[in-house]
Amino acid sequence: MEEVDKILIHSLRLSGTDIPDEVQSIREFTTELIIESVVRCLRVISPSVGAGLSHILPPGMSARFRIGMSLAQACQDLGYQGEVGYQTFLYSSEPEIRRLLLFLVEKLPRDASEDADQPVGKSTTLHRAIAAAVKEQLAVPWVPPTCRTPRLQLLQSSCLLKRFQTQPLVLPRESDPFLGKVSQERKEFFDKFLPPVSAQLTRPTSLVPSLLELNTAELSAAQEWESEWKSQGLGSRMTPEEYRQWKHQRLHRRLLDQLRQVAPCAGPAPLGTTSRDLIQFLGTFGAGRDHTGALAKGSRFTHTQHLAYKQEAEPPLQVQTLPVSRTSEQELREQQATELEALEGELDRVMGQIAEIEGQMSTLGLTLTQVEGEVRQRQLEVAEQEQALRVKGQTVELLPDAENNMAKLQVVVESSAQRIIQLAAQWEKHRVPLIQEFRDLKALCDSKELESSRRLSEIRELHNRIRLAAEDAKHKDDLYKQLLVELESLPKDVSRSAYTQRILEIVSNIRKQKEEITKILSDTKELQKEINALTGKLDRTFAVTDELVFKDAKRDEAVRKAYKYLAALHENCSQLIQTIEDTGTILREIRDLEEQIESETSKKTLTNLERILSDYRALKQENATLLSHTQET
Template sequence: MEEVDKILIHSLRFSGTDIPEEVQSIREFTTELIVESVVRCLRVINPSVGSSLCHVLPPGMSARFRIGMSLAQACQDLGYQGEVGYQTFLYSNEPEIRRLLLFLVEKLPRDASEDANQPVGKSTTLHRAIAAAIKEQLALPWVPPACRTPRLQLLQGSCLLKRFQAQPLVLPRESDPFLGKVPPERKEFFVKFLPPVSAQLSRPASLMPSLLELNMAELSTAQDWENEWKSQGLGSRMTPEEYHQWKRQRLQRRLLDQFRQASPRAGPAHQGTAQDLIQLLGAFGAGREHAGALAKGSRFTHTQHLAYKQEAESPEQVETLPMSRTSEQDLRERQATELEALEGELGHLMEQIEALEGQIATLGLTLTQVEGEVRQRQLGVTERDQVLRVKGCAVQLLPDAENNMAKLQVVVESSAQRVIQLAAQWEKHRVPLIQELRELKALHDSKELESSQRLSEIRELHERIRSSAEEAKRKDDLYKQLLMELESLPKDVSRSAYTQRILEIVGNIRKQKEEITKILSDTKELQKEINGLTGKVDRTFAVTDELVFKDAKRDEAVRKAYKYLAALHENCSQLIQTIEDTGTILREIRDLEEQIESETSKKTLSNLERILSDYRAMKQENAALLSRTRET
């Protein structure tokens, strides 16, 4: 058990339990150490359960009982089949605690138990390296500034702390989600004149905050756009580009309204500035509108486009804003009049657009029908031209019909002879061509078969290359992971020591098995010999009894010998029975000694004393609580 306890203690230390160096077995575990070990294991196995448990025992007995019940319930939830309760932790014995800790250690997650066919990626390796570094830094105790070494001064001092101050950064982009494709001038600026990110900052310490701020802004913008597109953009039946342009135009319109409202209220010194801003915004809106007008969309989109276009094409209205101070009532009346005029004009334009759309649809249908009729008439004209040409030739040949018929007959015969000659010539050329075609087909089939075999071999080779590359990548990742785990392991413990210890344990177990087998074989041989001797004694006594009994009828001395023989046999039987009883008693004594040892290991007396002391402490706590309630 000593080797088992050492391995168990090593696993508990690896899980984060602070076990003193002088503790070498489970027998030396205190109640506080048992509770801490169980809580640390539960935190590693199931952080959601272990985080709610405290690894330090409180002084109050009621709180200790509650912690014991919580730990027992958590172990049962994990699947522990043994008996466990608050007494297991508060009044523990060695065998029960060893079984419980072995169960928890077996439940601990191990990196070596991962599937080797699923290599860990670079991100997981990086996360594990970061976690190992953080764990190493957290394991270092806090040291006062005057006692710190240079390394501890770097880790625990304030020299590495910097203010989180971000600065604007410019990153090269291929496209902008709101402005579309980046123009060539901006790309040229990115390639030739844009400095690196580290050179854009006035302080090197603000590089990381600036990158984090930029990344967070991009993520927030993308998330806001996704939410807005799902909530409003999809219902507008526009494309994302049209929706962006519509939002830009709406923003321009709002800015124009704000400038129009702010222009009469501004003083003489600000009227020129407001007028310049309005003109600049109008020019910007007109340029944007001509540059990226909507090509497709619904009637509502076209209506808004026309409305925005009318507002953008009325710079004279913006320029003719009154420079003098007018009353708000006149301004509202003028705006209402302009709004009514614009609405009337918009309605008139909408009616004209609808009428024109109807006319366009009617004309389109008429045009389609006319084009179909024209195609049909063109086909009829072509057929009639061919018939007319044939009939014209026949009319020209009618005056000299006999001579023409004779000439036609001669032409037909000559054509037939020519066809026969051509057929004979073709037959001469056809046989070798057919033979060559067959040979080429056979060659093509053989080459095709060979090419298909080559193609299958190439595919298999590509598959092997791909699998070999994946295997190499997996082994490379596994090698990096194992190398990192090797570096994270403590350097003061050698692998050979653990290997030697395991080999010694295996050798001891093998020797014990051999000794047990030898003892069992000796026991069997001894039992067989005892059975043989017992049978021999019984047979000898039966033969002797029969012989002596025959002579005992005639001789008095033989009769006494027979009595002595019976008494001897009875005494020997009693002696054998006594020896067997003695062996049974010795076995019972050994069993009782083992039970005594096990009961002694359970610390029954000490547990009873602790239970009594805890009972007195609980009575004192109850009395204190009663006195407090009476005082209140």
């Protein structure tokens, strides 16, 4: 127990308990030291509980009882299963205090300032460093700007704060996710003409935000691609490069369809600049090659711009202006306001006409669509009627020679029927092997489909295993780094080898004791077997001897006396064996009683009784004092 007490005392000192150097075991703990140790441990384990408890034992007996009950309740709330009460702290015994302190030390977190259940890793270390820096800055009082030192200027001034502004960056890449390998021209551009990252920015302060945003975008894109590939790409049974190309082509087709729908062909109206640019843009995608007209519907900006170009083509209005020397500034302003109102009215009128024309164009477009539909329907009806007329004409031509024509038609029908039968027989000959081949191919395709599904599930399972293994490796790596940081933060004066040597010695002593106990148990079992064997042999020998002597005792008097002596000897031996067994039982009871006496002596029962009596007298005196004060008031 001495080694256990030393380790326990060292842990209590690390928790903040002021234990004197001369105290080397739990037996030497006083009541004040026990109260302080328990309160210090509670403050580290649960600050909300330990903050309301005092580690100094008060002089009054009633206050001592209250603090003892509070500590007992706090220990029970933490999950202590043993019996605990105020007597555990005020009238303590060595085994109970050792069990309680071991429980509290096991509940202590690894770091007294942090929760032990926090996740480990780089983020935790960064958070702790940020928290320490914030605490340090909060501990510094605020100082007016004129009284700040250079360090306070760095901590409390806002002159160094910069806005989080990002700018696009271009980084050299070996491959493109959609186009594959980078072309030689792009590589040459990256090698010779691409400026460094710091030279691509107009503001030096946006370097870090731009890099952070670029890194975040790449990480999010990689995560999205991985999730999409696992959910949809694996099911497509294509390689990642083929899947990227297919996705790029599908996006290209969708964009082209959308542009074709938004910009259909209209009449031969004159093109504006925006419409002309859009038609050229559509031409690059293969759309609008045969369309030379403008868009059917333009935006208000397009019409306004077209009107502006149209107005520029017309001759400008002749505005009569007076010389500056003869016209005052006020008259000039009024004339400009009048002209502005006239121009605004003209603009509103033109815009109304444009809106009216747009409505008419939409109505005419709908009417044209309806008429085109009716024309297509009429054309279909005309074609059907022409076909029916052609059939009827041929029938009318055959009517003059109806019998011969009927005979010819019958011959043609019979020959067609015979030919159909022959073709059916030939088709049946070809169909049977084709059907069999089809069934074989279908079975092979089904088996390949099952095999591909099985392999796909295996690939997904393998991906999950790889992800779990990577997460496990990352967690272990973070745990290893965290343990290294904690190892470096531990005090260097503690000799780990000494503790290790003590633990090894304790383990070796326990192993030796276990071997000795095993040896004693085996000797006891052997001795018990030997005793049982001798007892059985003795009973059998006595039974045989008793039978032989009893037969001869009927005829001989000397043999009869020998039989009596034999019975008396057997009875005396049985009594002697029983006496020896009773003696052993008594000796075991004596040893048990001695152990109980030692345990009761270690509990300091007499000392505790004397302390209880003295506390009882002090409590009676306090009650009498309080009663006298009450009567006086």
